[in-house]
Amino acid sequence: MKITTGQAARGDNFFKRPILINKLWRKIDSDSSIIISAPRRVGKTSLMRYIEDNPREKYYVVYVITESVYNENKYYKEIVKAILNCDSIRKRDKVINSIKDIAKNVFKSIDEVGIDSVKFSKNIEYNYYDKFIEIMKTIDLEGHKLIIMIDEFAQTIENIQQKEGTASAVHLLQSNRVLRQNSDINNKFQFIYTGSISLEGIARRMDSSKFINDLDIVKVTPLSESEGKNLINELLKGLDFTMDESTINHMLNEIKWLIPFYIQLAMDKIQDIYDEDNLCVIHNKSVDVAIKRMIEENNKFSSWHERLVVYKNNDYKFIIEALDLISISEAKKITYNEIHNLAVKYNLCETYKDLLNTLIDDGYINNDDEGKFYTFTSPILRMWWCKKNAN
Incomplete structure (x- = not known):
């Protein structure tokens, strides 16, 4: 496992939490659409990417990040693009043929439908909400269900509120709910929403909680002490220095709120100290220096203020x-x-x-x-x- 402090942790770098993963799949298996709820940097995106990389049988998984979206039609366009270009869907001959039929019949002008991608015409703009419904009615998923994971959904709502006003932002919440309640198509898909700001808080401020009250909530909590120790020990396997149990306990006690990001960032600073001083064994003093350096790194925390x-x-x-x-x-x-x-x-x-x-x-x-x-x-x-x- 490598230290990861920037991008979402994937593959062997993802620290698996079996109880959390099983809880999420249990909610998915119950046909619920879901909010993955947690403060920023707790590991929500990494969890979603793990689900994307390791789908269970009879599920296709599509991951869409809408952080830079500022209007409703663009939001649905991003979802439609992700569905039509989903690798796991396109690996099946019957489904790719279904996508080609969609390209011809649902969209009158798509520049290219190839083995690797669907490219939209730049000259025509569709109502992508309607196109999403048509796709769901048309596509043959061979008995599979499509999990559509929307990252930074609350940020998208906030973007639209700032650019187009509260009514437009509320409308996106409402239209998502209408899709989830659409009995003609909702047997084919489920939504999972998450992001670095609270969807519940955004909806509450706009007096629109009723548009998300059908969603199940899966809370991502900080790591337990034993999980924190396990994460540190997994990281140490790929590093050239060691930490005894007393030092690990000291580090966890200094961090207290045991989110993977803080542990990874502390280990990254300890790696810097090892590189500078060639300390094969890390003790409490080096941990304290590492945490001080964490706090001095403004770019890792500035979003908390900018937000x-x-x-x-x-x-x-x-x-x-x-x-x-x-x-x-x-x-x-x-x-x-x-x-x-x-x-x-x-x-x-x-x-x-x-x-x-x-x-x-x-x-x-x-x-x-x-x-x-x-x-x-x-x-x-x-x-x-x-x-x-x-x-």
Whole structure:
């Protein structure tokens, strides 16, 4: 297993979590469409790519990322393109012939239908929502079911809201639900949605939760302590240095919120230290240096701050000040009363709880069981926020 800190981990670099994988397949087998729900960097995309790379019998899997999509028709176009160009579908002669028939009958002008790809004409723009329905009615999947995995769906909703307005964004939520409820075609496909921001939070802010309440939720939690140890030991197999159990425990205790990204990034910094100092055995001091270097790497964490610019006026001021206060607090937490006082300051008494819930959904903060205190979910993120952002 290689250290992976940028792209989704695939193949031998993917750290398998059998309980999570089986849970997702159990939901798929129940014919549900699904939200994979978790804060950013927990491994949602890696999980989706694993499902794509290892489909179970009687399933085709299509992965589509729509992060840069800003209108509804383009969204459905990306899905249609992915279906018609899906490798696993095109390997079957009967299905590829079905795709050729679709190219001739559903689309009146496609530039090329070859062994490797379908290329759309640049001169004609279709209503791709309607074309999706026609494809699902026409395509012969030989008894298989098509899993359509949409990565960054919530970001797409937010993109459309910013460019075309809330009504257009809500319409995309609504049209997706209509497809999922369409009894003429929904026996052929299921959607799985995920992304780096919370779909539940986006829908809640637009008062549109009813359009996603048919979706099953699969939560991706941080690694357990034993899983964290197993991940480190798997990574060590491909490295030239060693770490004893005490050092591994120290590293996990410093990270605390055990998401694969933080563990991988810490191991990457430890690799740098090994390269510089030729330390064959890594001890606690090197772990501490590695974590300090993690926090100094602004490009790995800056998206956490940049993401918040979607909030405007007092909403933005409230969120930033709340995170600043938590990060600089000597106790590393603030009370519910302090949060409430901040809401009063910004005249947000009616809406601040929704803002807090979104920060929780997106992995910035959490609160104790009784809701009396708020802390950063990750001490790594708290230290970075304090260093880079808190005034």
